[in-house]
Amino acid sequence: MSTTTDAPVGRGADAPRTPAADGRRARSPREDQNSSAAAWRRRLPLMPALLFVVICTQIPFLLTIWYSLRSRNLLRPEGEQFVGLRNYLDIFIDSTFRTAALNSILITLGCVLVSLVLGLGLAMLLDREFVGRGFIRTLLITPFLIMPVAGAMLWSISMFDPTYGLVNWLISIMGISPVDWTSQFPMLSIVIALVWQWTPFMMLLLLAGLQSQTGDVLEAASMDGATPVQTFVHITLPHLRFYLELSVLLGAIYVVNTFDQIYLMTAGGPGTSSANLPFYIYQRAFLGFDIGQSAAMGVVTVIATIVIATFALRLIFTSINSKEQS
Amino acid sequence: MSTSAAVALPAAAPPSKRPKGRLTGHLLTVLAWAAGLLFFAPVAWMVLTSFKQESQAASNPPTFFFTPTLEQYASIINASGAGSYLLNSVIATACSTLLVLVLAVPAAYAVSIRPVKRTQDVLFFFISTKMLPVVAVIMPIYVIAGQIRMLDNILTLIVLYTAMNLPIAVWMMRSFFLEVPGEVLEAASIDGASLLRTMRTVLLPMVAPGVAATALICVIFAWNEFFFALNLTAANAATVPIFLMSTMTSEGLFLARLSAASVLASLPVVLAGWIAQKQLVRGLSMGAVK
Numbered sequence: 001m002s003t004t005t006d007a008p009v010g011r012g013a014d015a016p017r018t019p020a021a022d023g024r025r026a027r028s029p030r031e032d033q034n035s036s037a038a039a040w041r042r043r044l045p046l047m048p049a050l051l052f053v054v055i056c057t058q059i060p061f062l063l064t065i066w067y068s069l070r071s072r073n074l075l076r077p078e079g080e081q082f083v084g085l086r087n088y089l090d091i092f093i094d095s096t097f098r099t100a101a102l103n104s105i106l107i108t109l110g111c112v113l114v115s116l117v118l119g120l121g122l123a124m125l126l127d128r129e130f131v132g133r134g135f136i137r138t139l140l141i142t143p144f145l146i147m148p149v150a151g152a153m154l155w156s157i158s159m160f161d162p163t164y165g166l167v168n169w170l171i172s173i174m175g176i177s178p179v180d181w182t183s184q185f186p187m188l189s190i191v192i193a194l195v196w197q198w199t200p201f202m203m204l205l206l207l208a209g210l211q212s213q214t215g216d217v218l219e220a221a222s223m224d225g226a227t228p229v230q231t232f233v234h235i236t237l238p239h240l241r242f243y244l245e246l247s248v249l250l251g252a253i254y255v256v257n258t259f260d261q262i263y264l265m266t267a268g269g270p271g272t273s274s275a276n277l278p279f280y281i282y283q284r285a286f287l288g289f290d291i292g293q294s295a296a297m298g299v300v301t302v303i304a305t306i307v308i309a310t311f312a313l314r315l316i317f318t319s320i321n322s323k324e325q326s
Numbered sequence: 327m328s329t330s331a332a333v334a335l336p337a338a339a340p341p342s343k344r345p346k347g348r349l350t351g352h353l354l355t356v357l358a359w360a361a362g363l364l365f366f367a368p369v370a371w372m373v374l375t376s377f378k379q380e381s382q383a384a385s386n387p388p389t390f391f392f393t394p395t396l397e398q399y400a401s402i403i404n405a406s407g408a409g410s411y412l413l414n415s416v417i418a419t420a421c422s423t424l425l426v427l428v429l430a431v432p433a434a435y436a437v438s439i440r441p442v443k444r445t446q447d448v449l450f451f452f453i454s455t456k457m458l459p460v461v462a463v464i465m466p467i468y469v470i471a472g473q474i475r476m477l478d479n480i481l482t483l484i485v486l487y488t489a490m491n492l493p494i495a496v497w498m499m500r501s502f503f504l505e506v507p508g509e510v511l512e513a514a515s516i517d518g519a520s521l522l523r524t525m526r527t528v529l530l531p532m533v534a535p536g537v538a539a540t541a542l543i544c545v546i547f548a549w550n551e552f553f554f555a556l557n558l559t560a561a562n563a564a565t566v567p568i569f570l571m572s573t574m575t576s577e578g579l580f581l582a583r584l585s586a587a588s589v590l591a592s593l594p595v596v597l598a599g600w601i602a603q604k605q606l607v608r609g610l611s612m613g614a615v616k
Contacts, residue, residue, distance in 0.1 A: 039442045039443075042441075042442050043442055045432030046432070046433045048429050048432070049432070049492055049496060050433065050451075052489060052492060053452065053455055053489055053493060056486065056488075056489030057455045057463065057489060058455075060467050060470070061458065061462060061463055061466075063466035063469075064462055064463060064465060064466055067465060122358075122361055125357055125358040125361060126358060128351075128354065130351070130354070130355040130358060132359065133358075135362075136361075137362075137603070138600055139362040139363065139366040140361070140362050140366070141599060142366055142596060142599075142600075143365055143368070143369065144599070145592070145596040145598075145599040145600075146369060146592045147549070147566075147567060147591050147595065148567075149550075149552050149567040149570050149571055150372075150588035150589075150591055150592050153574055154368055154369075154372050154588060155368070157574075157579070157581060158368070158371055158581065158585070159368060163384075164384045164385060164386045164388065164581075169386065169387055169388050196365070199365070200365070204606065204607045204610060205607065205610065205615055207607075208611075208615045208616070209615070212616075243615065246611055246614055246615065250610070250611065250612070253456055256459070257459055257460055257461075259460075259552070260552045260553070263552075263556075264571065264574075277461070278459060278461045278553075281461040281462075282461055282464070282553075282557075285461075285464065285468075286468075286557060291465055291469075294461075294465060295465055298459065298461055298462030298465070299462065302458060302459060302462045305457050305458070306454070306457070309454070313454070
């Protein structure tokens with residue numbers, strides 16, 4: 001999964017060079033001989049970070065692939081052997097795995113889309129001068145800063161508890177009988193808690209996008225008799241495209257790995273109805289001690305993520321590069 | 327919304343003085359306030375609950391008026407072991423953030439100023455590791471940590487939090503380095519300043535705000551991290567999120583006490599985020615949004 005573009009990123013190649021820089025770039029023969037050494041010297045500062053990340057992420061992942069090809073259960077240490085792709089076949093006929101995969105998709109899509117729409121609405125409300133704007137902005141970003149463990153317990157107990165939760169009290173005023181949210185609507189409860197946490201994130205990115213819009217374009221549109229809706233559709237939305245894509249990509253990266261809320265709000269239940277892939281793999285590994293199977297699930301998850309993410313990344317990279325060049 | 331009225335008026339009068347625009351403006355302001363208060367309401371409720379007695383916290387209908395008490399906060403602060411959870415969180419967060427900066431600043435320098443070939447591949451690699459689901463690597467990490475006797479050791483969390491935040495930090499610092507005017511660097515290298523000296527005397531002062539913003543993001547993610555702490559620590563190295571969870575599960579439900587613990591656990595990051603709102607945007611977008 002490499003983008004074989006040899007063009008260096010950033011200023012080095014793209015920016016117009018000053019005469020001084022051009023002078024320096026005319027190489028003497030001796031410099032040419034040493035250019036490979038010089039290139040390595042320039043790469044050197046990168047190496048510690050690169051090595052650190054490779055060691056901490058790639059080596060464990062290679063081991064995961066190795067585990068996935070063996071039957072290994074910590075409860076039965078004697079039975080370890082090479083089983084080829086059997087773990088993979090097993091998980092494809094495992095209906096719980098399919099449910100968890102579907103839940104992962106539903107939670108990610110639901111949370112990202114709803115947060116994006118709410119975040120866009122809030123960003124537009126905040127993109128104008130009014131009394132207390134800074135204060136409201138401060139209130140709005142707070143859910144993102146609250147420790148997710150605290151947020152999950154706040155929702156599952158203080159908000160959603162069937163006897164003394166605040167949400168049930170509110171709907172009882174409207175004459176609706178109390179609902180046991182986390183067991184009757186586990187997926188909805190999780191998505192609500194996640195949307196609450198991630199809407200501020202979307203709002204912040206989109207607000208930055210709105211504020212980078214130059215005022216005179218909007219003024220010109222309104223002078224030309226464009227309605228606010230027309231201005232929004234034809235000028236603001238295209239301008240926001242980069243910010244919308246970025247919000248979706250970054251939001252999805254984090255939300256797809258959601259674990260805290262599921263572990264603390266529903267524990268994947270009732271049964272396994274609200275387990276997503278991270279939670280189900282965790283269950284199989286740390287409660288079932290089935291290393292082979294959980295490793296195989298991990299590998300499948302990574303492959304699926306890479307396939308989806310590669311498309312998304314290409315999109316973003318094109319966007320970022322065109323933005324930096326403009 | 328015609329602007330003719332505004333044009334006809336003296337230039338000093340802004341367009342929003344028109345009656346219709348002013349009404350819409352008031353409505354939008356009310357809406358913004360309502361949305362802000364709605365999003366904050368759960369947090370406000372949590373803070374309110376933390377000042378209640380347990381019986382008031384779990385009442386139906388909810389108790390809105392009561393005499394506030396600091397009993398819950400006192401009980402959390404005096405809880406056995408609370409200090410060690412806090413110390414572990416502080417160590418894991420501070421050390422991993424420092425390590426991230428030490429590794430990320432030179433790396434970002436290498437990929438942004440006079441980059442060599444295949445830099446884009448390296449950047450792509452960094453961000454692709456953020457897409458690697460953590461669950462896919464937790465088992466080998468658990469097994470390796472067990473074999474080298476590093477389970478329930480704060481060093482393990484420091485290493486993992488560093489790896490977790492490093493890709494974000496490289497991207498972020500890169501965006502700050504790209505803003506350094508090329509002439510500054512050219513001048514420094516023509517002067518014959520060595521690389522290290524250029525970095526220390528010219529570059530670092532210019533990107534110092536960027537270093538602060540990067541540190542903020544690393545602190546947020548490390549302080550709030552739960553999954554690694556849950557699986558790799560027990561009595562010795564457990565952090566604040568684990569303490570928070572244990573106040574719920576081990577002693578039955580004490581809602582007011584749990585709320586007080588939640589407020590205390592969230593407070594450092596909430597305050598930091600409130601103070602550094604501008605840096606937050608840039609950090610969350612890995613430097614892509616200024």
